[in-house]
Amino acid sequence: MLLNIKNLHVSIDGKEIIKGLNFSVNKGEIHAIMGPNGTGKSTLAAAITGREGYEITQGEIIFKGQVINDWSPDKRANEGVFLSFQYPIEIPGVSMTNFMRTALNARREYRKLPPVSAGDFLRKMEEKKKLVDIQSKLTNRSVNEGFSGGEKKKNEIFQMAMLEPELAILDETDSGLDIDALKVVANGVNQLKSGENAFIVITHYQRLLEYIVPDFVHVMYDGRIVKSGGKGLALELEERGYEWIKEQFDD
Amino acid sequence: MGKIKKTVYPLEEILIRHFSNHFERLSSHDIPKVTKMRREAMAAFQQTGFPHKKMENWRNTDMEGVYEEELAVFDREIPFEKALSEIFLCEVHGFEARVLSVLNGSFYSSEEEKLTVDKNGVIVGSLAKAMQEYPELVEKYYGEIMQQTDGFKSLNTAMAADGVFIYVPDNVEVENTFQIINILNKPKLVINVRNLIILGKNARLRLLHCDDSVNHHAGFINKVSETYLGENAELELYKLQNLNNETALLNQTAIHQSANSRLKVNVLSLNGGLIRNEITDLMNGEGAWSDIRGLYLMDQQQHIDNQVFVYHNMPHCNSNQLFKGILDNEATGVFNGYIYVARDAQQTNAFQRNSNILLTKTAQVDTMPHLEIYADDVKCSHGASVGQLDNEALFYLMQRGIPFDDARMLLLYAYADAIIKEISISALRISIEDMVKRRLRGDLSICDRCVLHCSNPASPVIFDIDLSKI
Ligand SMILES: Nc1ncnc2c1ncn2[C@@H]1O[C@H](COP(=O)(O)OP(=O)(O)O)[C@@H](O)[C@H]1O
Ligand SMILES: [Mg+2]
Numbered sequence: 001m002l003l004n005i006k007n008l009h010v011s012i013d014g015k016e017i018i019k020g021l022n023f024s025v026n027k028g029e030i031h032a033i034m035g036p037n038g039t040g041k042s043t044l045a046a047a048i049t050g051r052e053g054y055e056i057t058q059g060e061i062i063f064k065g066q067v068i069n070d071w072s073p074d075k076r077a078n079e080g081v082f083l084s085f086q087y088p089i090e091i092p093g094v095s096m097t098n099f100m101r102t103a104l105n106a107r108r109e110y111r112k113l114p115p116v117s118a119g120d121f122l123r124k125m126e127e128k129k130k131l132v133d134i135q136s137k138l139t140n141r142s143v144n145e146g147f148s149g150g151e152k153k154k155n156e157i158f159q160m161a162m163l164e165p166e167l168a169i170l171d172e173t174d175s176g177l178d179i180d181a182l183k184v185v186a187n188g189v190n191q192l193k194s195g196e197n198a199f200i201v202i203t204h205y206q207r208l209l210e211y212i213v214p215d216f217v218h219v220m221y222d223g224r225i226v227k228s229g230g231k232g233l234a235l236e237l238e239e240r241g242y243e244w245i246k247e248q249f250d251d
Numbered sequence: 252m253g254k255i256k257k258t259v260y261p262l263e264e265i266l267i268r269h270f271s272n273h274f275e276r277l278s279s280h281d282i283p284k285v286t287k288m289r290r291e292a293m294a295a296f297q298q299t300g301f302p303h304k305k306m307e308n309w310r311n312t313d314m315e316g317v318y319e320e321e322l323a324v325f326d327r328e329i330p331f332e333k334a335l336s337e338i339f340l341c342e343v344h345g346f347e348a349r350v351l352s353v354l355n356g357s358f359y360s361s362e363e364e365k366l367t368v369d370k371n372g373v374i375v376g377s378l379a380k381a382m383q384e385y386p387e388l389v390e391k392y393y394g395e396i397m398q399q400t401d402g403f404k405s406l407n408t409a410m411a412a413d414g415v416f417i418y419v420p421d422n423v424e425v426e427n428t429f430q431i432i433n434i435l436n437k438p439k440l441v442i443n444v445r446n447l448i449i450l451g452k453n454a455r456l457r458l459l460h461c462d463d464s465v466n467h468h469a470g471f472i473n474k475v476s477e478t479y480l481g482e483n484a485e486l487e488l489y490k491l492q493n494l495n496n497e498t499a500l501l502n503q504t505a506i507h508q509s510a511n512s513r514l515k516v517n518v519l520s521l522n523g524g525l526i527r528n529e530i531t532d533l534m535n536g537e538g539a540w541s542d543i544r545g546l547y548l549m550d551q552q553q554h555i556d557n558q559v560f561v562y563h564n565m566p567h568c569n570s571n572q573l574f575k576g577i578l579d580n581e582a583t584g585v586f587n588g589y590i591y592v593a594r595d596a597q598q599t600n601a602f603q604r605n606s607n608i609l610l611t612k613t614a615q616v617d618t619m620p621h622l623e624i625y626a627d628d629v630k631c632s633h634g635a636s637v638g639q640l641d642n643e644a645l646f647y648l649m650q651r652g653i654p655f656d657d658a659r660m661l662l663l664y665a666y667a668d669a670i671i672k673e674i675s676i677s678a679l680r681i682s683i684e685d686m687v688k689r690r691l692r693g694d695l696s697i698c699d700r701c702v703l704h705c706s707n708p709a710s711p712v713i714f715d716i717d718l719s720k721i
Binding site for chain 2 (some may be wrong): 074082094159
C-alpha cells in the first residue's frame with residue numbers, strides 16, 4: 001500500500017475538521033475525492049503534506065509503510081508526496097528556474113545523489129514544459145507572479161512533472177480552467193501516470209473525471225469519507241447533487 | 252530666570268577641549284573660509300550639544316551609549332607605511348575600481364598620491380591637500396550643501412580635518428568606478444571625516460563608498476559628505492556598510508542636484524552596532540531625477556536608522572525612495588522618509604516606500620513618512636509595511652522538498668533582490684549578492700545543492716539560467 005490513513009482526526013485551532021477518516025491508495029491507482037465545500041478535502045491534503053497548524057489529534061498517516069505524522073513537509077515531499085495547490089501562491093523574486101533547480105537538488109541530496117547538471121536540468125525543464133504546453137517565457141518569471149488562473153494550475157502540473165512524485169494530490173486543479181486548459185492538465189496527468197505512482201484528484205465536477213478516469217470515487221462529507229464506489233458514483237453525484245448525501249448523514 | 256543646565260556628556264567635553272587645545276594644528280591646512288566656519292560651528296555645537304531623544308528626528312535612535320564612551324579624538328595624518336590592502340582585505344572582489352583609502356579619518360596614501368590630476372582633468376585625493384592646491388574650488392562648494400541641522404554636523408564642520416576630494420570637470424565621464432574605503436584600525440576613536448565631491452556639467456561618476464571595520468574595537472565615525480551635481484550630471488552612489496557591533500556610524504550625505512541631473516543611491520547596510528544614514532537630496536534644478544534605495548540586514552542588538560530627505564524645490568523633478576529591511580533577534584530599525592514639494596515645484600513625481608520583515612517578536616522597527624506638499628500638480632505616494640516572513644510561501648517551497656533553512660533563505664534573498672538588482676555594475680552586483688547571501692545565511696551549513704552557493708563563495712554564483720538563450 002502506498003498510502004494508508006487510519007482513523008484520522010485533524011483540528012485547526014482546536015476545532016475538529018477531519019473526524020475519523022479511513023482511506024488507502026495503492027500504486028497505479030487514481031482516486032477521486034468529491035464532496036460539498038467546507039467538508040475538509042483541502043484539510044486532508046494539508047494533513048498529508050504536513051502543513052503547520054493542522055494538528056493530528058488521533059490516527060495515523062502511513063506512507064510507504066512508515067508513519068509520517070511528525071515528518072516535516074520537505075521530508076514528505078522528498079519521500080514522494082506532491083500537492084497541486086488549490087490556490088497556488090505568488091512568490092515575487094524567486095524565479096521558476098531557481099526554484100525548480102533548488103527543489104530538484106534538494107530531492108537529489110535527500111537521495112544522496114549529486115546535484116543535477118545545468119544541461120540535464122535545462123533539458124528536463126524543456127521536456128516537461130512541453131508536456132503542459134507552457135511557453136518558454138513562463139519559466140523565466142517569478143513563481144506564479146502575474147500568472148493567470150489557468151497558468152498557475154498548469155504550473156502546478158509542470159512542477160509535478162519535474163519532481164515525479166509517487167503520490168500526487170490535485171486539489172481542485174480543474175476549477176477555473178477552460179476546457180482546453182483542462183485537457184492540457186488531464187493530458188499531463190495521464191502521461192505521468194504509471195504502475196509506480198498514484199493520484200488523488202479532489203474535484204467538484206465530474207467534468208475532469210472524463211479526462212482523468214478514476215479507479216475509485218469517494219464522497220467526503222463533514223470530515224469523513226461517507227461513500228466510495230467506482231467511476232459511476234461521480235456521474236451519479238453530477239446528476240443528483242449532494243443533497244441526498246447531506247440528508248443521509250445530517251442527523 | 253531658572254536657566255536649566257544641560258547635561259554635558261564626557262565626550263562633548265573631550266571634543267570641546269580637544270578643539271581649543273589643538274585648533275592650530277586642526278586648521279593648519281585650511282582655507283580661511285573653513286577656519287571661520289570651524290569657529291562658528293564649534294560655538295553652535297557648544298550651544299546645542301549632541302542631539303537627544305527629545306528631538307523629532309532623533310526620537311527612535313539613542314546615542315547615549317556613544318556619548319558616555321571614553322573615546323579619544325583622532326585627527327592626525329597617518330604616515331604612509333604599507334598599502335591599505337595589507338591591512339584590510341576588501342570583500343568586494345572582481346571589479347575594477349580606483350581605491351581611495353581613508354584610515355582613521357585621514358586620506359591614506361603615499362605623498363605623491365595625496366592629490367592627483369588625471370589626463371581628463373579629474374582631481375582626486377585628500378580634501379586637506381585640495382584646500383591648499385585648489386582653494387577656489389573648495390571655497391565655492393564647501394559648507395554650501397550640507398546645512399548644520401544638528402550638533403553632529405556642527406561638530407563635523409568644526410573638527411573634520413580631512414577626507415576625500417573628487418572633482419570631475421564638465422563633460423567628463425569617468426570610466427572606472429571610484430571606491431572610497433573608510434576604516435578604523437585603532438581602538439576607541441572618535442573620527443570626524445568630511446568628503447567633497449563635485450561633478451561638473453554632463454559629468455558622470457560611479458562611486459562606491461565602503462565603511463568597514465577590521466577589528467572589534469569601539470569607535471564613532473561622524474561623517475559628512477557634500478556632493479554637487481552640475482547640469483545633466485549623473486552620479487551612481489553605492490554605500491556599503493560592514494562594521495562591527497561596537498561601532499557607531501553617522502553617515503550624513505547632502506547632494507545638490509542641478510537641472511536634469513540624475514542621482515542613483517544604493518545604501519547596503521550589512522552590519523554595524525549603530526548606523527544612521529542621512530541622505531538629503533536637494534533638487535534645485537528643473538528636471539532632476541533621483542532614485543534612492545537601501546537594504547538593511549540587522550541582527551543581535553544592532554540598530555539601523557535611515558533618514559531620507561528629498562526636497563523638490565523646482566518643477567518637473569522625479570524622485571523615488573525604496574528601503575527594505577530584514578531585522579532579526581533584538582535588532583531595531585528606523586525609517587524616516589521625508590518629501591518636500593515647494594509651491595512652484597509643479598509636475599512633481601515623488602514616491603516613497605519602506606518595507607520590513609521582522610524575523611523575531613523582539614525585533615522592532617519605526618517607520619514614518621513625512622510629506623510636506625505645497626504645489627498642486629503633484630503625483631506623490633508613500634507606503635510602509637512591517638511584516639513577518641510569508642508562511643504560505645514557506646510552506647509552498649517546503650512542499651516541493653526544499654528544507655526550511657533553504658526555503659527561508661530563498662524568500663529572504665528574493666525580498667532583498669529588489670534592491671540588489673538595481674546595482675548596475677555587474678561585477679559589483681555579483682559580489683554584493685554573494686555578501687548578502689552569506690549575511691543572510693549566517694553560519695548555516697554548506698549548501699552546494701542550493702543554487703545560492705552561500706557558504707562557498709569561491710565557487711561561481713550561478714543564479715538564473717537564461718532560457719531565452721537556448
Ligand atoms: N486555515 C484555516 N483556519 C481555520 N479554519 C479553516 C482553515 N482551513 C479550513 N478551515 C475550515 O475547515 C473546514 C474545511 O475546510 P476545507 O478543508 O478547505 O474544505 P474543502 O476543501 O472541502 O472545501 C471549513 O469549515 C473551513 O472553514
Ligand atoms: Mg478545498
